Amino acid sequence: MPDQELNPAEADRLAAGRWLFAQPCNFKFGVVDVNGLPNDDLTEIAFAGRSNVGKSSLINALTGHKALARTSSTPGRTQELNFFALAERNETTQALWMVDMPGYGYAKESKSKIAAWNKLLRNYLRGRMNLRRVFVLIDARHGIKSNDMDILNLLDEAAVSYQIVLTKADKPKEAALAATIETMQNALVKRPAAHPEMIATSAVKGHGINLLQAEIAGLVDLSAIGYKA
Numbered sequence: 001m002p003d004q005e006l007n008p009a010e011a012d013r014l015a016a017g018r019w020l021f022a023q024p025c026n027f028k029f030g031v032v033d034v035n036g037l038p039n040d041d042l043t044e045i046a047f048a049g050r051s052n053v054g055k056s057s058l059i060n061a062l063t064g065h066k067a068l069a070r071t072s073s074t075p076g077r078t079q080e081l082n083f084f085a086l087a088e089r090n091e092t093t094q095a096l097w098m099v100d101m102p103g104y105g106y107a108k109e110s111k112s113k114i115a116a117w118n119k120l121l122r123n124y125l126r127g128r129m130n131l132r133r134v135f136v137l138i139d140a141r142h143g144i145k146s147n148d149m150d151i152l153n154l155l156d157e158a159a160v161s162y163q164i165v166l167t168k169a170d171k172p173k174e175a176a177l178a179a180t181i182e183t184m185q186n187a188l189v190k191r192p193a194a195h196p197e198m199i200a201t202s203a204v205k206g207h208g209i210n211l212l213q214a215e216i217a218g219l220v221d222l223s224a225i226g227y228k229a
Contacts, residue, residue, distance in 0.1 A: 012229055017213030019227055020095060020220065023087035025063040030080035034123045038083065040130040043096040043220050047165075048121075048151055049137030051103030054167040057203040058137065059084070059100060062213060069100055079117065081124060087225050095225050096216075101134075105147040121151075126158045132219045133161045133195070135212070140166040140200060143180045144187060156193045163195035164188065165212060170202035 006014070031037055047055045056069035068084065079102055087095030101124075102117045125134070134155060138144055144152075155162045164184060169177060181198060188194040199215065201208035 013214040013218060014210050016217040016222055016227065016229065017210060017215070020087060020217040020222060021062055021064065021213045023095065023225075025065065025068060025084055025086045025098075026088055027068060028083045028085050030082050032080045032120065034120065034127065037081075037124070037128070038097065040128060042130060044099060044128065044131045045096060045216055045219060046099035046101055046124075046131060046134045047137060048101045048134050048162075049103060049167070050105040050139070050145065050147065053103065053137045053139050054203055055100055055103065055137055058165070058167060058201060058212075059098065061201075061203040061206065061209050062216075079113075081120065095220050095222065104151065105145070122154060125154060125160055128160075131160060133163055135165045136162050137165050137167050138184070140169040140177055140180060141171050144184055152188075152191060152194070156191055159193055161193055161195060163215070164198040166198060166200040166208075168202060168204075169200040169207055170205045 029036075047059065049055050059069040060066060063084075063086070069082070081102070082100040084098040084100070086098055101121060104117065104121070125131070136148070136151060136155070138148060152162070166177075166181070172180065177200065181200070184198065188196075188198075199208050199211050201212060203209070
């Protein structure tokens with residue numbers, strides 16, 4: 001829907017999201033231990049999801065880069081907390097950190113590696129005071145699975161705000177997608193840390209990307225990096 005058909009507040013939200021994600025975005029480093037985390041003086045958001053749910057593709061679609069985040073047909077490739085600096089002006093000025101978390105639920109990895117990943121995720125989620133929101137990616141074709149529930153339980157326990165983002169929303173038929181969304185909304189309504197609105201996206205077709213950009217922009221003080229509404 002063109003911005004001129006929207007109410008002014010929503011048009012402003014979308015404009016802020018477009019502006020933010022038109023700024024430079026760079027991969028900075030991967031973290032395999034919480035002792036390697038950067039200072040917590042910047043706003044931070046993170047993306048979580050099952051292996052092969054499409055986190056890397058979504059990050060690439062958000063930022064307009066084809067290969068900012070590595071994509072792979074092999075589940076479990078992201079094995080560390082990957083930090084991306086968005087709206088980076090110099091070494092000390094940027095809008096926020098975006099964090100690509102290790103995918104979970106990949107059964108073919110060794111038990112020791114899965115345990116190490118889970119420990120890293122738990123320590124990160126429980127100790128990151130500047131983490132404004134975790135966007136939990138769910139495959140629109142399958143809905144919430146048992147290991148998705150595990151991460152939602154952890155987020156509720158840690159009192160970390162999270163929001164569901166459906167990926168690959170172009171794959172199911174419209175009726176099936178609507179049924180999945182309704183089922184998920186019913187499952188989330190009593191969860192204390194869950195954001196009430198879900199966003200359906202398709203990294204391939206671009207559906208919902210502008211809405212997610214606007215949602216993230218709303219978590220950041222854009223005026224501090226030069227944005228003028």
